[in-house]
Amino acid sequence: MSKTITKITPNKPVFIDNDPQDALVTLNIGPTHPATHGVFQNVVQIDGERIVSGVSTIGYIHRAFEKIAEHRPFYQITPLTDRLNYCSSPINNMGWHMTVEKLLEIEIPKRVQYMRVIVMELARIADHIICNGILGVDTGAFSGFLYVMQEREFIYEIFEEICGARLTTNIGRIGGFERDFNAIAFQKIEAFLERFPPVLKEFEELFVRNRIFIERTSGVAAVTPEEALSYSWSGPILRATGVDYDVRVVSPYCSYEEFDFDVPVGTTGDVYDRFMVRNAEMWQSLRIIEQALRKIEKEPVGVFHADVPAFYLPPKEQVYTNMEALIYHFKIVMGEWETPQSEVYHSVEGANGELGFYLIHDGGRSPYRLHFRRPSFVNYQMFAPMSSGMLLSDAIINMSSLNVIAGELDA
Amino acid sequence: MDNNSVLDNLRVAFGESISLIGEPHGLLTVETSAASLIALLSHLKEDSTLGFNYLTDITAVHYPLQIGREYCVVYHLHNMYENLRIRVKVFLDKDHIHIPTATVLWNGANWMERETYDFYGVVFDGHPDLRRILNMDDLDVFPMRKEYPLEDPNRVDKKDFYFGR
Numbered sequence: 420m421s422k423t424i425t426k427i428t429p430n431k432p433v434f435i436d437n438d439p440q441d442a443l444v445t446l447n448i449g450p451t452h453p454a455t456h457g458v459f460q461n462v463v464q465i466d467g468e469r470i471v472s473g474v475s476t477i478g479y480i481h482r483a484f485e486k487i488a489e490h491r492p493f494y495q496i497t498p499l500t501d502r503l504n505y506c507s508s509p510i511n512n513m514g515w516h517m518t519v520e521k522l523l524e525i526e527i528p529k530r531v532q533y534m535r536v537i538v539m540e541l542a543r544i545a546d547h548i549i550c551n552g553i554l555g556v557d558t559g560a561f562s563g564f565l566y567v568m569q570e571r572e573f574i575y576e577i578f579e580e581i582c583g584a585r586l587t588t589n590i591g592r593i594g595g596f597e598r599d600f601n602a603i604a605f606q607k608i609e610a611f612l613e614r615f616p617p618v619l620k621e622f623e624e625l626f627v628r629n630r631i632f633i634e635r636t637s638g639v640a641a642v643t644p645e646e647a648l649s650y651s652w653s654g655p656i657l658r659a660t661g662v663d664y665d666v667r668v669v670s671p672y673c674s675y676e677e678f679d680f681d682v683p684v685g686t687t688g689d690v691y692d693r694f695m696v697r698n699a700e701m702w703q704s705l706r707i708i709e710q711a712l713r714k715i716e717k718e719p720v721g722v723f724h725a726d727v728p729a730f731y732l733p734p735k736e737q738v739y740t741n742m743e744a745l746i747y748h749f750k751i752v753m754g755e756w757e758t759p760q761s762e763v764y765h766s767v768e769g770a771n772g773e774l775g776f777y778l779i780h781d782g783g784r785s786p787y788r789l790h791f792r793r794p795s796f797v798n799y800q801m802f803a804p805m806s807s808g809m810l811l812s813d814a815i816i817n818m819s820s821l822n823v824i825a826g827e828l829d830a
Numbered sequence: 831m832d833n834n835s836v837l838d839n840l841r842v843a844f845g846e847s848i849s850l851i852g853e854p855h856g857l858l859t860v861e862t863s864a865a866s867l868i869a870l871l872s873h874l875k876e877d878s879t880l881g882f883n884y885l886t887d888i889t890a891v892h893y894p895l896q897i898g899r900e901y902c903v904v905y906h907l908h909n910m911y912e913n914l915r916i917r918v919k920v921f922l923d924k925d926h927i928h929i930p931t932a933t934v935l936w937n938g939a940n941w942m943e944r945e946t947y948d949f950y951g952v953v954f955d956g957h958p959d960l961r962r963i964l965n966m967d968d969l970d971v972f973p974m975r976k977e978y979p980l981e982d983p984n985r986v987d988k989k990d991f992y993f994g995r
Contacts, residue, residue: 478964485949486973490980521855648910651885651938662910664884669913761854764906764917766886775887777906790889792906800941829964 443471446811450479457825459818461803468810473803477796481829488789492754493519494593496789501587503793504827507546507770508588509538509578514767517672518776519593520725522763527725530718531595532673533711537608538581538590539673539767540704540711544615545574546770547655547697550822554694555626557819558635563625570615577611580604594731595724605712612709623698633691640805640817642688650801654772654794656821659696660688666768677714678707690820729756754784771795771822795827831879831912833858839880843873851919859917864929867920872935874907874916882907882916888932888942890950892976900924903952905932922952931957949974 449460458479464471484499491499500511513535520527548571552564575585581604582590582597591597626632642652644660657664665682667675683699685692724731732751733744750756760782766775772794779788798821806814833853840848840860847866851859862870874882886906893900899921907916920929931954932939943954944963951972954960962969971978986992 478962478966481964483973486980646937648884649937651936651942664910669910762859763855764857764887764915773886775906777887777889777904779891788891790887792887796941796945797938800938804937 442466448814450476457823457828459823459825459828461806461814463806463811463814465811468812470806470809470811470814473806473814475799475803477799478829480825484830485789485791488786491785493786494751496786497591498587498589500791501589502826503791503830504546504769504771504774504795504824505586506549506824507542508586509542509590510546510767510769511774512588512590513539513673514765514769514774514776516591516593517767518763518765518778521765522761522778522780523593523727523730523758525594525725525727525730527595527673528718528722529674530715530722531724533715533718534596534600534723535591535673536675536678536711537708537715538578540707541574541577541608541611543770544701544704545571546822547701550770550819551622551626551694551697554636554690554816554819555632557816558632560625560629560632563622566618566625567622570611570618573607573611573614577604577607580607592724592731594727599721599723608708608712612705612712616705619698619701626694627698636690636694636816636820638687639690639813640688640809640820642801642805644688646801647688651797652772652801654769654798655696655700656688656693656798657772658683659685659692661686666766666773670766672765672767678710680707690816693820758782766792769794771824771827772798791830793827793830795823796830799823799828831909831914833914836880836914836916839877840870840873843877844870857915857917859919861919861921864920864922867918868930868932868934870918871905871907871932874918875935880909881911882909882914884908884910885932885936885938885942886915888939888946890946890952890974892950892974894976896921898923901927901950901952903929903946927951928953928955930955933957948972951975 443464443466446463446465447460448463450458460476461473463473488496488499497512497515500515501508503511548567552567555563578588578590579585581600582588642660644662647657647660648662653664661684663682663684668682680703683696683703685696728747730751733747737744738748758780760780762779764775764777766773773792774794775792777790777792778786781787802818802821809817836858837850844866848860848862848870851861853859874880884907886908889904891902891904893902901922901924903920903922905918907918922929929952931943933943941963943957944960946952947954947960948962948965949972965973
């Protein structure tokens with residue numbers, strides 16, 4: 420029998436254990452293998468097509484965000500959060516803003532909260548589109564991906580209208596938004612609610628009852644709720660196992676408690692269930708956006724940030740004419756605001772699961788310690804153990820259904 | 831169940847070996863020692879009235895100025911049934927940065943502890959596979975410690991005169 424994999428050298432392929440007399444073959448999947456999503460390396464031992472054991476190596480795009488965050492004022496940390504899960508940056512941005520607002524105990528106007536809900540749910544749809552579309556591609560169905568990709572483009576156009584950026588959005592500010600949604604943004608959101616349901620329906624029809632897709636995904640990588648909880652899974656993949664844990668419902672933020680939506684759960688926790696849960700969540704997100712738009716109409720027009728002059732930058736024209744505004748501008752930009760010494764854990768339901776921010780603040784200019792609880796990192800650690808006994812091609816679709824984003828994995 | 835009843839339960843079970851740090855923003859925070867950590871975590875997980883079944887996060891903090899308590903390992907647990915969270919802190923001396931592993935209770939602790947080791951050098955005794963995870967294997971420092979600078983303070987390639995200023 421083969422030797423076990425003893426040493427993983429992350430920058431070099433591992434061939435040292437590859438004895439030609441062995442029944443087992445050591446295979447490097449990645450880094451940058453076309454079938455992996457980003458820079459992942461998995462060294463697996465295979466017996467024919469079946470994986471016997473595996474080790475994951477991660478960290479190829481580690482960028483030391485936690486260290487950098489200790490040297491930056493709060494508002495400069497938002498762009499770092501963009502680059503965690505770059506498929507749904509707005510959720511990360513909002514999570515960070517809410518963490519700071521919790522620390523500073525800022526009350527956010529309802530209209531701003533609803534605006535945030537819209538942005539976050541659009542981001543969730545964009546993220547799920549990627550995951551499910553790519554899952555289709557990995558199982559051999561390319562066209563579904565192209566249909567929904569167009570809609571993702573449209574979501575990015577909405578983000579562009581709101582904040583000027585598409586992928587790494589840096590959307591919103593501590594205390595609210597940098598500007599109000601303009602009329603075109605609202606029109607585009609309405610248009611999206613019109614045009615997306617038929618596309619999503621078509622996408623579902625391509626897959627849900629497709630025999631090839633079902634045989635390819637059903638029963639693959641099934642996970643019990645006990646295992647999933649023991650591995651601290653969260654998000655759609657945990658709900659696919661049947662656990663109805665959703666941060667939006669359990670610890671509501673941004674007035675999610677006022678919205679009427681369902682938490683879809685699966686039964687077996689296999690790849691098919693994860694696909695179905697993500698699809699169902701997109702329908703729920705559409706419901707939430709629809710409700711949020713109706714709620715915004717009832718709120719006073721033009722409110723897009725909280726009334727906290729000590730933390731929210733004043734308008735530029737006032738900085739030139741108004742002494743108070745100049746002082747606040749200077750204090751905020753230089754990080755000279757008075758902030759309480761405290762520690763905060765705040766979590767939001769990211770597209771992949773519970774995205775937590777643990778902030779320890781000593782009253783200084785930048786955080787004393789900031790830790791990101793990154794769902795991809797926590798979810799991915801089960802990948803290698805659960806791959807044992809799986810077919811190599813099943814492991815690939817298992818990976819795409821976990822929706823591990825390299826940026827979030829490696830921080 | 832609320833923070834007070836959790837705290838009462840822990841005081842009965844553990845007495846002097848836990849102490850209350852506070853409830854910042856409603857999150858009960860207790861301190862314990864490395865020796866009684868696993869007993870406390872498994873009590874929190876398995877006691878029928880507590881039920882903190884979910885390990886949310888493990889991380890560490892470095893306080894170089896607290897002599898004898900330089901490193902703090904922080905555990906976030908979550909009771910999913912009643913939506914209650916608790917934060918457990920263990921302070922460690924810089925000469926003996928050892929703490930028992932929580933992988934005996936949660937499989938998910940594996941990578942969280944590896945990450946903590948990678949960045950702070952906290953050694954989790956009994957961990958099945960304590961290697962660096964995000965940094966390269968031959969790195970000889972623990973980069974999140976406060977003495978480790980963000981940039982090399984001696985580097986000259988950012989001096990103004992190179993840019994004609």
